[in-house]
Amino acid sequence: MTASRRQFLRIALAAATLPLATRSWADKVRTLAWAELIPEGDTGQLLKQLRGIGVVQHGQLTTGFDQPEAKSVTNAFDGMTVRLPGFVVPLDFGASGVSEFILAPFVGACIHVPPPPANQLVLVTAQTPYDMRDLFDPVEVTGVFHSNATSTGLAEVGYSLQASKVKRYRG
Known part of the structure:
Protein backbone atom coordinates (compact mmCIF):
# COMPACT_ATOMS: atom_id res chain seq x y z
CA MET A 1 0.00 0.00 0.00
CA ARG A 30 -30.24 13.59 29.87
CA THR A 31 -33.13 15.81 28.78
CA LEU A 32 -35.52 16.14 31.71
CA ALA A 33 -39.21 16.89 31.76
CA TRP A 34 -40.62 18.81 34.71
CA ALA A 35 -42.95 15.93 35.56
CA GLU A 36 -39.89 13.74 36.24
CA LEU A 37 -38.98 16.01 39.15
CA ILE A 38 -42.20 15.20 41.01
CA PRO A 39 -41.70 11.98 42.98
CA GLU A 40 -44.35 9.29 42.81
CA GLY A 41 -47.16 10.03 45.24
CA ASP A 42 -46.83 13.82 44.93
CA THR A 43 -49.49 14.57 42.35
CA GLY A 44 -48.58 18.17 41.51
CA GLN A 45 -52.28 19.10 41.22
CA LEU A 46 -51.72 22.60 42.56
CA LEU A 47 -49.03 23.17 39.92
CA LYS A 48 -51.63 22.44 37.22
CA GLN A 49 -54.02 24.90 38.89
CA LEU A 50 -51.38 27.63 39.06
CA ARG A 51 -50.50 27.19 35.40
CA GLY A 52 -54.17 27.78 34.57
CA ILE A 53 -54.21 31.15 36.34
CA GLY A 54 -51.75 32.71 33.90
CA VAL A 55 -49.70 35.82 34.59
CA VAL A 56 -51.32 38.31 36.96
CA GLN A 57 -50.10 41.51 38.61
CA HIS A 58 -48.93 41.49 42.22
CA GLY A 59 -51.80 41.60 44.69
CA GLN A 60 -54.47 40.73 42.12
CA LEU A 61 -54.99 37.09 43.06
CA THR A 62 -58.42 36.53 44.54
CA THR A 63 -57.16 33.67 46.69
CA GLY A 64 -54.32 33.85 49.19
CA PHE A 65 -51.93 31.27 47.79
CA ASP A 66 -48.68 30.52 49.54
CA GLN A 67 -46.02 28.29 48.06
CA PRO A 68 -47.41 24.76 48.35
CA GLU A 69 -45.23 22.39 50.29
CA ALA A 70 -43.60 19.63 48.26
CA LYS A 71 -43.87 16.18 49.76
CA SER A 72 -40.37 15.32 48.59
CA VAL A 73 -37.82 15.58 45.79
CA THR A 74 -36.31 12.86 43.65
CA ASN A 75 -32.66 11.81 43.85
CA ALA A 76 -32.79 9.94 40.53
CA PHE A 77 -30.79 12.56 38.63
CA ASP A 78 -28.19 13.53 41.26
CA GLY A 79 -24.81 14.19 39.69
CA MET A 80 -26.09 13.71 36.15
CA THR A 81 -25.57 16.18 33.32
CA VAL A 82 -29.06 17.22 32.30
CA ARG A 83 -30.85 19.58 29.95
CA LEU A 84 -34.00 21.28 31.25
CA PRO A 85 -36.11 23.97 29.58
CA GLY A 86 -37.93 26.57 31.64
CA PHE A 87 -38.24 30.23 32.56
CA VAL A 88 -35.75 32.47 34.36
CA VAL A 89 -36.54 34.14 37.68
CA PRO A 90 -33.41 36.27 38.22
CA LEU A 91 -31.73 36.36 41.63
CA ASP A 92 -28.22 37.71 40.89
CA PHE A 93 -27.65 39.81 37.83
CA GLY A 94 -25.36 42.55 36.60
CA ALA A 95 -24.28 44.32 33.45
CA SER A 96 -23.00 41.07 31.92
CA GLY A 97 -26.19 39.09 32.61
CA VAL A 98 -27.85 36.77 35.10
CA SER A 99 -25.46 34.52 37.02
CA GLU A 100 -27.91 33.00 39.51
CA PHE A 101 -31.60 32.35 38.93
CA ILE A 102 -34.51 30.08 39.69
CA LEU A 103 -35.55 27.93 36.73
CA ALA A 104 -39.32 27.54 36.78
CA PRO A 105 -41.65 25.40 34.65
CA PHE A 106 -43.90 28.28 33.59
CA VAL A 107 -43.59 32.00 32.97
CA GLY A 108 -44.26 34.34 35.88
CA ALA A 109 -43.69 31.72 38.60
CA CYS A 110 -42.38 33.30 41.84
CA ILE A 111 -43.01 36.80 40.47
CA HIS A 112 -46.60 37.18 39.25
CA VAL A 113 -48.10 34.05 40.75
CA PRO A 114 -47.21 32.06 43.86
CA PRO A 115 -44.17 29.83 43.47
CA PRO A 116 -44.75 26.21 42.56
CA PRO A 117 -43.73 23.51 45.05
CA ALA A 118 -39.99 23.20 45.75
CA ASN A 119 -39.82 20.01 43.67
CA GLN A 120 -40.74 22.13 40.63
CA LEU A 121 -38.01 24.76 41.07
CA VAL A 122 -34.28 24.58 40.27
CA LEU A 123 -31.65 27.00 41.55
CA VAL A 124 -29.24 27.63 38.67
CA THR A 125 -25.72 28.98 39.02
CA ALA A 126 -24.31 29.87 35.61
CA GLN A 127 -20.56 29.68 34.90
CA THR A 128 -21.05 32.43 32.32
CA PRO A 129 -23.78 35.01 33.01
CA TYR A 130 -26.78 34.61 30.74
CA ASP A 131 -27.66 37.70 28.71
CA MET A 132 -31.38 37.65 29.41
CA ARG A 133 -33.51 39.71 27.03
CA ASP A 134 -37.00 39.12 28.40
CA LEU A 135 -38.59 37.28 31.34
CA PHE A 136 -41.08 35.73 28.94
CA ASP A 137 -38.42 34.01 26.80
CA PRO A 138 -37.93 30.33 27.64
CA VAL A 139 -34.39 29.03 28.13
CA GLU A 140 -32.69 25.66 28.02
CA VAL A 141 -30.14 24.98 30.77
CA THR A 142 -27.51 22.24 30.55
CA GLY A 143 -25.36 21.30 33.53
CA VAL A 144 -24.84 19.08 36.56
CA PHE A 145 -28.04 18.49 38.54
CA HIS A 146 -28.44 17.90 42.30
CA SER A 147 -31.28 17.38 44.75
CA ASN A 148 -30.77 19.81 47.60
CA ALA A 149 -33.13 22.17 49.38
CA THR A 150 -32.35 25.86 49.26
CA SER A 151 -34.24 28.85 50.58
CA THR A 152 -34.24 32.07 48.53
CA GLY A 153 -36.01 35.36 49.10
CA LEU A 154 -38.66 34.29 46.58
CA ALA A 155 -39.24 30.59 47.23
CA GLU A 156 -38.09 27.31 48.68
CA VAL A 157 -36.21 25.41 45.97
CA GLY A 158 -35.73 21.62 45.84
CA TYR A 159 -32.97 21.26 43.22
CA SER A 160 -29.81 22.94 42.00
CA LEU A 161 -28.05 22.95 38.66
CA GLN A 162 -24.49 24.09 37.96
CA ALA A 163 -25.03 25.38 34.43
CA SER A 164 -22.35 24.93 31.81
CA LYS A 165 -24.67 26.33 29.15
CA VAL A 166 -27.78 28.54 29.16
CA LYS A 167 -29.40 29.42 25.85
CA ARG A 168 -32.74 30.49 24.46
CA TYR A 169 -35.09 27.56 24.08
CA ARG A 170 -36.13 26.93 20.50
CA GLY A 171 -38.42 23.95 21.06
Missing part, protein backbone atom coordinates in the same frame (compact mmCIF):
# COMPACT_ATOMS: atom_id res chain seq x y z
CA THR A 2 1.37 3.40 -0.89
CA ALA A 3 1.97 6.16 1.65
CA SER A 4 -0.67 8.41 0.11
CA ARG A 5 -3.26 5.60 0.22
CA ARG A 6 -2.46 4.92 3.91
CA GLN A 7 -2.80 8.63 4.66
CA PHE A 8 -6.15 8.73 2.83
CA LEU A 9 -7.43 5.73 4.81
CA ARG A 10 -6.31 7.32 8.11
CA ILE A 11 -8.15 10.55 7.28
CA ALA A 12 -11.25 8.66 6.15
CA LEU A 13 -11.25 6.56 9.34
CA ALA A 14 -10.82 9.67 11.52
CA ALA A 15 -13.67 11.42 9.70
CA ALA A 16 -15.93 8.39 10.11
CA THR A 17 -15.33 8.15 13.86
CA LEU A 18 -15.67 11.89 14.56
CA PRO A 19 -19.50 11.79 14.71
CA LEU A 20 -19.25 8.89 17.19
CA ALA A 21 -17.00 10.89 19.51
CA THR A 22 -19.32 13.90 19.31
CA ARG A 23 -22.42 11.76 19.82
CA SER A 24 -21.00 10.09 22.94
CA TRP A 25 -20.95 13.45 24.79
CA ALA A 26 -24.50 14.25 23.66
CA ASP A 27 -25.67 10.79 24.77
CA LYS A 28 -24.47 11.56 28.30
CA VAL A 29 -26.79 14.57 28.60
